[in-house]
Amino acid sequence: MRFLGSCLIGLLVVGLAASASAAMLGFRDADTQLATEQAFKTRLRSEDQANWARSLTARPHHAGSPQGQANVAFIAQAFESWGFEVDVETFDILLPFPLERELELLAPTSFTASLIEDIVTGDESSAQRDEVLPPYNAFSIDGEVTAELVFVNYGIPEDYELLERYGIDVTGKIVIAKYGRSWRGIKPKLAAEKGAIGTLIYSDPGDDGYAAGDVYPDGPWKNASGVQRGSVMDMPLYPGDVLTPGKPAIKGTRRLKQDQAPTITKIPVLPISYRDAQPLLAALGGEVVPPEWRGGLPITYHLGPGPARVRLKLEFDWQRIEIRNVVARWPGSEFPDEWVLRGNHHDGWNHGAADPISGLVALMSEAKALAGLAKAGQPPRRTVVYAAWDAEEPGLIGSTEWVEKHLKTLDEKAVVYVNTDGNSRGFPSLGGSHTLEPFFNEVANAVTDPQTGVSVAERLRAVISTGEDAERRADLESREDLRLNPLGSGSDYTPFLQHAGIASANLAFGGEGNGGSYHTLYDTYEHYTRFRDPGFVYGVTLSELAGIATLRMANADVLPFRFSGLVDNLQTYLEEITELAETERAAAERVNTLLVSGKYELALDPQKTLGPPRAQPPVPHFNFAPLQNALADLTAVATQLDASLDSNLTPTELVAVNRMLFRSERQLTSVDGLPGRDWYTHQIYAPGFYTGYGVKTLPRVREAIEAQLYEDVDIQIAKTAATLAEFTNYLRDLAELLAEK
Numbered sequence: 001m002r003f004l005g006s007c008l009i010g011l012l013v014v015g016l017a018a019s020a021s022a023a024m025l026g027f028r029d030a031d032t033q034l035a036t037e038q039a040f041k042t043r044l045r046s047e048d049q050a051n052w053a054r055s056l057t058a059r060p061h062h063a064g065s066p067q068g069q070a071n072v073a074f075i076a077q078a079f080e081s082w083g084f085e086v087d088v089e090t091f092d093i094l095l096p097f098p099l100e101r102e103l104e105l106l107a108p109t110s111f112t113a114s115l116i117e118d119i120v121t122g123d124e125s126s127a128q129r130d131e132v133l134p135p136y137n138a139f140s141i142d143g144e145v146t147a148e149l150v151f152v153n154y155g156i157p158e159d160y161e162l163l164e165r166y167g168i169d170v171t172g173k174i175v176i177a178k179y180g181r182s183w184r185g186i187k188p189k190l191a192a193e194k195g196a197i198g199t200l201i202y203s204d205p206g207d208d209g210y211a212a213g214d215v216y217p218d219g220p221w222k223n224a225s226g227v228q229r230g231s232v233m234d235m236p237l238y239p240g241d242v243l244t245p246g247k248p249a250i251k252g253t254r255r256l257k258q259d260q261a262p263t264i265t266k267i268p269v270l271p272i273s274y275r276d277a278q279p280l281l282a283a284l285g286g287e288v289v290p291p292e293w294r295g296g297l298p299i300t301y302h303l304g305p306g307p308a309r310v311r312l313k314l315e316f317d318w319q320r321i322e323i324r325n326v327v328a329r330w331p332g333s334e335f336p337d338e339w340v341l342r343g344n345h346h347d348g349w350n351h352g353a354a355d356p357i358s359g360l361v362a363l364m365s366e367a368k369a370l371a372g373l374a375k376a377g378q379p380p381r382r383t384v385v386y387a388a389w390d391a392e393e394p395g396l397i398g399s400t401e402w403v404e405k406h407l408k409t410l411d412e413k414a415v416v417y418v419n420t421d422g423n424s425r426g427f428p429s430l431g432g433s434h435t436l437e438p439f440f441n442e443v444a445n446a447v448t449d450p451q452t453g454v455s456v457a458e459r460l461r462a463v464i465s466t467g468e469d470a471e472r473r474a475d476l477e478s479r480e481d482l483r484l485n486p487l488g489s490g491s492d493y494t495p496f497l498q499h500a501g502i503a504s505a506n507l508a509f510g511g512e513g514n515g516g517s518y519h520t521l522y523d524t525y526e527h528y529t530r531f532r533d534p535g536f537v538y539g540v541t542l543s544e545l546a547g548i549a550t551l552r553m554a555n556a557d558v559l560p561f562r563f564s565g566l567v568d569n570l571q572t573y574l575e576e577i578t579e580l581a582e583t584e585r586a587a588a589e590r591v592n593t594l595l596v597s598g599k600y601e602l603a604l605d606p607q608k609t610l611g612p613p614r615a616q617p618p619v620p621h622f623n624f625a626p627l628q629n630a631l632a633d634l635t636a637v638a639t640q641l642d643a644s645l646d647s648n649l650t651p652t653e654l655v656a657v658n659r660m661l662f663r664s665e666r667q668l669t670s671v672d673g674l675p676g677r678d679w680y681t682h683q684i685y686a687p688g689f690y691t692g693y694g695v696k697t698l699p700r701v702r703e704a705i706e707a708q709l710y711e712d713v714d715i716q717i718a719k720t721a722a723t724l725a726e727f728t729n730y731l732r733d734l735a736e737l738l739a740e741k
Ligand SMILES: [Zn+2]
Pocket: 345, 355, 356, 392, 421, 422
């Protein structure tokens, strides 16, 4: 029902629309807001985005680079020219730059890896190769190691379990892992825990290269020389400056000694191309890999260890550099102390056309249009803050330090944080806090897909409806709203959501402009405008999506937070972890029974080295009742509250109610943080300790089960239930406030 008004108004000029006014979450007068949004849309220009992207991607612009500083000036100047109050806020952080990178195969044959990416014809930017930071993993430790090589597939926990069954111990070895299936920083973390002394990571052409599609410059996929750079900082512990956990990296903050910084890797790690990986993999002996471990190279993949023996030498220049965030404010005309925040980073690993400039130019378009509206007499009612973050790539550093510096102010004033981090074409990816689920559904219904003419929400529904995932199809039919993806990590929303408890969202378009330019030499203007979003058509669509979200948040009478959708998602997560416990129990019982029966000995070829799995600890029955009860209470309160939020309130009541609404996400955090990582305070969403970017919902409970810490599970259930109970009490207070009036 909610969507009816805004959908019909454009289509049915006769009849309905003439008399009925539109309904919009949080607005008494939706027609005025719709008119504002229409005026906003007409001010967005794809030519602006193309021009800005041209300038901002002219040269490589990593954190601390000359072009990076020029970009800061360019962005700040643009915001100033539109009438914003602009601050360039600086932080002093530790960042390693590569000095020496050497990789050679010593036995049974010899080969020296080139470690360079080819200049390609038709891409002028790739000819500036020597200005790009060479391929490296930021926050790898320095070191020189020589050892036998072992192939570990994707280097995730289940891969090591299988290696163990082959009798392969990686202690004292160098491992080579494929990119994918986990965030890259997990690979050296896990390898070091298993005793390895070095890690190589490469993109296999089976995943990203000629087996996936035509390679650059013929197509968008990774050519033989392309290498994905990227940070390997242990961000699931804490992101931001490695020397100042939880504190801003400014003068006066006590810093850790570099050798005490827990988020720097324990072993050296280097990313390489598949051209450099192939001779190393071809030189491996030992068992042939299981079928699901095979990649797309024209070789037979073996596990090792050896006889391939490699030497890896890495040395970095550990510099203290100044990083610069551009923060631009448009003060709210009625509620200047309520801040709607909108951000995208500005640093790249290279020319950064897709990541991050395609998202940044969308943000700049929004800001220019909002300023235009404001100057034409339609200023935002709340303060809107646009931020271009520095040093996101090495570890969400600019945004994290800024949040740590302004934590108290943000706790008081931050209504919402809307993030983007690049764009492409296709359909929307909608991630965010579930108190915003109905809101973002309305927003996605109000934006038209440029290729099909239907709303971007309808396009996404069609993609899910015709997709392979039967569970997702059934789920789509079972509820009114599209689900928001829960947020893990990997971009600048993390400090806002998971440290400060600010309701957040992460938006992008994608699904059609695929390819392997990510963090390579080839993330250039040329690549982007050929393969990802020619003409910046979806750049404007992203501006509409994020811009309308920002405008509605800035102008709403009653802030459009709602709670029934959150409850529904929490129910799903509880079902998932209950099922997870059952699955683990059944699997453990099955393995243990088969071990006792001796059937593995009969089934496995005695000539092969694949041994039986390890005996599993029995999985006890956990007491999920505290969570079930907490959710039942929350359901009742949320339903009542959502219904009463539409009532008429006086201006004074509005301020009090809105304050409670936007601070509601804070109640889902706990000052104790999560086990072993107190920087992460949110009790519903966290990046996985052993998956990295991938989200773990209800992380205390889920990760205790996954890590087989069975004696902890009931304790974690109780702690999570206590957070939910406090949240319920908070909503009950709010419901009473509404009932009193
Ligand atoms: Zn990015």
